[in-house]
Amino acid sequence: MRRNVIIKTVSRFLVPFIQVYALYVIVHGALGAGGGFQGGVVFAASFILMIIAFGLTCVRERFGYRWIVMLSALGITIYATIGLLCLIPGGNYLEYGSIEAALGIPHLHGYLIDAVEIGIGMTVMAIMTSIIYDMGDTGGESP
Amino acid sequence: MIWELDFALLLFMIFCAIAAITVRDLLHATIILSAYSLIMAVIWSEMNAVDVAFTEAAVGAGITTVLFIAAIARTGRRSSD
Numbered sequence: 303m304r305r306n307v308i309i310k311t312v313s314r315f316l317v318p319f320i321q322v323y324a325l326y327v328i329v330h331g332a333l334g335a336g337g338g339f340q341g342g343v344v345f346a347a348s349f350i351l352m353i354i355a356f357g358l359t360c361v362r363e364r365f366g367y368r369w370i371v372m373l374s375a376l377g378i379t380i381y382a383t384i385g386l387l388c389l390i391p392g393g394n395y396l397e398y399g400s401i402e403a404a405l406g407i408p409h410l411h412g413y414l415i416d417a418v419e420i421g422i423g424m425t426v427m428a429i430m431t432s433i434i435y436d437m438g439d440t441g442g443e444s445p
Numbered sequence: 446m447i448w449e450l451d452f453a454l455l456l457f458m459i460f461c462a463i464a465a466i467t468v469r470d471l472l473h474a475t476i477i478l479s480a481y482s483l484i485m486a487v488i489w490s491e492m493n494a495v496d497v498a499f500t501e502a503a504v505g506a507g508i509t510t511v512l513f514i515a516a517i518a519r520t521g522r523r524s525s526d
Contacts, residue, residue, distance in 0.1 A: 335498075340499050343508055
């Protein structure tokens with residue numbers, strides 16, 4: 303694929319905005335539209351734009367399989383840990399109010415919801431990027 | 446809810462759905478399916494389901510189109526049947 307200078311410049315300008323928007327969607331998911339899954343998908347879309355502009359090998363050097371494995375495992379661990387911590391004070395799975403009542407810290411359930419959403423977003427972003435890497439890999443030929 | 450807008454969008458959506466399964470070229474079918482997904486997102490947000498519309502726009506029009514195009518690039522563009 304021929305690398306166009308316009309595509310490179312525009313995507314270099316656009317990718318940070320897409321990623322900040324994805325982080326906004328993840329953090330804002332508790333109050334309005336959006337959430338971990340949508341934010342993770344939008345974050346993965348920024349990697350698609352980088353692959354289109356700079357090529358698969360360049361993106362893979364920056365964000366390799368080690369990062370993908372680490373982030374996907376870390377995200378699902380955050381989700382499961384907070385869900386299981388809610389069982390200790392006697393609540394249901396992901397019942398944040400039980401932790402808040404047991405510790406006595408006000409607005410703790412909001413922070414816990416945000417932490418769970420960040421965990422979901424990390425896992426979705428890593429897995430989506432991994433799928434796109436595998437689909438776009440042509441086995442050494444020029445993509 | 447504006448019923449004229451809803452009617453026009455639904456009519457165009459059905460047109461896109463029929464076109465996507467009848468067209469011969471698979472790349473054309475992918476792009477028509479992406480347009481179908483965009484209209485579907487507009488209809489969802491028109492029905493005050495913003496969360497579903499967001500998911501439809503991100504996954505249906507974004508990721509699925511890229512995955513279909515990658516699959517077409519690895520196989521063939523022409524439909525055999």
